[in-house]
Amino acid sequence: MYKNGSIGFLDVLLGSGSISEFISNIDMVQKVHASDKEVLADLKDDYKVVKEKKEELDRLQSQLSSQKQREAEKQAQLTANKSEVSKKKANVAASNEARQDNIQDLNAEADHIMAIIQEEERKAREREERERKEREERERQQKQQQQQAQNGNNNSNGNSGNSTGGDSGGSSDNSSDKGDSSSGGSSGGGFTWPVPGHTRISSNYGWRICPFHGREKHTGIDIPAPYGTSVKAADSGTVIYAGYLGSYGNAVIIRHSSTLYTLYAHNSSLVVGSGKKVSRGQTVAKIGSTGSSTGNHLHFEVRKGGNSYGNDVNPWNYL
Ligand SMILES: [Zn+2]
Known part of the structure; x- marks a missing residue:
């Protein structure tokens, strides 16, 4: 564009009809040239900005794609976990079916x-x-009462007869197997x-x-x-x-x-x-x-x- 521009300037100068026109054309060409330079500088700036924007865009895009990848990995993990959970559920259901206990425990x-x-x-x-003790105690008391009653009788009847009874052995009620x-x-x-x-x-x-x-x-x-x-x-x-x-x-x-x-x-x-x-x-x-x-x-x-x-x-x- 700059190249084309300078050829254009030459045409303008060579096409001048008089010296004064030539001079004024030079002046004009110089002005246009200066303006073109500014435009070019602006364009360069613009290009730089566009380039930076493009780089940023690329960066964002790569960020996005890696984020997407991470998301996909997470999703895959989630699916794996889900299948793990459903497998465990199936196991629990199966053992529920057994309805037993852990013998070790x-x-x-x-x-x-x-x-x-x-x-x-x-x-x-x-x-x-x-x-047993209560029973023995009761029996002992009963015996004592009988003895006293007998003694009373004996006393009133005189001292005849001998002491009847005697040791009949300790009471041994076989209650060991009674429930x-x-x-x-x-x-x-x-x-x-x-x-x-x-x-x-x-x-x-x-x-x-x-x-x-x-x-x-x-x-x-x-x-x-x-x-x-x-x-x-x-x-x-x-x-x-x-x-x-x-x-x-x-x-x-x-x-x-x-x-x-x-x-x-x-x-x-x-x-x-x-x-x-x-x-x-x-x-x-x-x-x-x-x-x-x-x-x-x-x-x-x-x-x-x-x-x-x-x-x-x-x-x-x-x-
Ligand atoms: Zn059992």
Whole structure:
């Protein structure tokens, strides 16, 4: 453009008709040239601005695209997380279907349960001892009264005859195996089913190989039933524990005799309190999934007291 401009100026000068016109043309050409220079400078400035703007635009564009990429990565992560969550949900649903308990967790509670039963047995022994002493005291007093009455008779009748009776030996009422049971049906096969109408077993009593914990023993049977279903006392007896019991969740332990106990675990709620006498088939709790449990079910245990110190036994021997 500048080049074209100078050719234009030459044409103008060469085309001058007179010297004065030539001079005035030179003056004009100089002015135009100066003005062109300004225009050029302006153009250069403009170009610089445009160039800067373009660079800024490029920068913004690259920022935008990297932002877009990050956004896409986040979205991908989110989708991955979502699929992870739905996978986990599916796993939970599957284990819910099993409706069992974590045996390892339950077994960690075994000592606690034995302690509860042993404590109950200690209290029972104390109770029996107290009752025996009271009985002996009563008998002693009765004997004394009889003796006094006899002595009175003897005195009025004179000193004839000898002292009758004598030591008949210490009283030894064999009450060791007497329990609270009024039905007396706890000698094997006598229990009533604790969750009427629900007979499926999701996990049976006994030893098994767990993929995570190896060889382990399931101390009871698991009976799945809907949340809130009534749990019944397998036999009459006295509630010796009603409350939270670690991995057993809300649990009830019933003493049927001095050596026989049943345990009802994972309940959503308890209907009876500790110390209460219950009859066979009476509702003691409601089905739930408290403690270490993967779904609504009753974990039903039978435990022997006495010499076996609260050890679990096969419930099927009593059902
Ligand atoms: Zn169980």
